[in-house]
Each structure stands twice: as structure tokens, then as C-alpha cells.
Amino acid sequence: MNMEDTDLESTREFLDLWVKTYETTFGKISEIPTIGPMREKSEKMSKGLPLFFGLYSTWMDTVTDFQAISIEAMKRMNTKTISMEGKTGVENYKELYNVWMESYTETFKEFLKSGHFSSDMGKFMSNFLDVQKYSRDMLEENFLKPSNLPTKSDIDELNKELYYLKKQVKELSGKVNAVRE
DSSP states (O other): OOOOHHHHHHHHHHHHHHHHHHHTHHHHHHOOOOOOOOHHHHHHHTHHHHHHHHHHHHHHHHHHHHHHHHHHHHHHHHHHHHGGTTOSSSSHHHHHHHHHHHHHHHHHHHHHHHHHOOOHHHHHHHHHHHHHHHHHHHHIIIIIITOOOOOOOHHHHHHHHHHHHHHHHHHHHHHHHHHHH
């Protein structure tokens, strides 16, 4: 077993251990039912921790995959450059650069076209959008509403009402013009 494989395995082992630790500690805490006058707010806030954890965990998975792809690209480059050992000169450095670019480009293209990459990006974006929605809801509820500032929901509602009013004005204008003629 070579050093690159060991480093990659240790990264994956660390990530798995970290996920298990979270699930047995904070993961359990966020499942505890809340009581008291702030029950509803506490329940909403406790739902955020698993969302943030899911996003971070998915991100770490993606980083680990890119680490594996980088190592694979490096291995491919090393295989192609064995015949160049000991040679110097501008042409050899240009050739080394071209081999490096070709190896990395091929490896990353293969990875980016794979279903694994698409699946990872889908999970990541889903988790990201969940966290974004949660953060927006918490911002509205805990800062904007108490400060009497308009929320996204308020603005969306106003835009909807404005759209319907414009539509009615246009229809009535058409009827008025039709009657005049």
C-alpha cells in the first residue's frame, strides 16, 4: 500500500468517525423535545443543527472525492513522465507541463462526467438550499419581524398583489377603450 492510499483512507476514516461522533452526541441533543414558553422557537432553532451538519458532511465528502481525483491525476502524470527523468532543458519542461495538463484534464473530465460527481453535487446543492431556506426563515422570524422590517414573504405578497392590480388595470383599460370606440 502506498502513501497516497493511506492518506486517502485516513481522511475517509476521519470523516466517518466524525459523522458517528456527531450522531451520538449533538445529533441526539437536537432530537430532545423542547418544553416551556419558548418551545416553538427552540424547536425551530434545534432543526438547524442537523441541516448545517448535513451541509458540512456533504461538503467534506466532496472534498475527499476531489482529493482522490487529484491523487489519481498525479499517478497518471507520473506514469507518463517516467521516461523524462534526468532530462533538463526548456523543451523538456514544456513537455512536462503539457503532460501535466493532459493528465489532470483527462482525469477531471472523467470524474466530472461520472454519475458519482452528479450525485454528490445534487446532495450538496439540496443541503445548501435547505440551509439557505432555514437561515432565511430564522432571519425573518428573529430579526426582521421584531424590528418591523419587511420580510421576503411580505415583499413577495406585495409583488403578487401589484401583479394582480396591474392585470386588472390593463383589463379595465381595454374595456374602456372598447366602449369608447
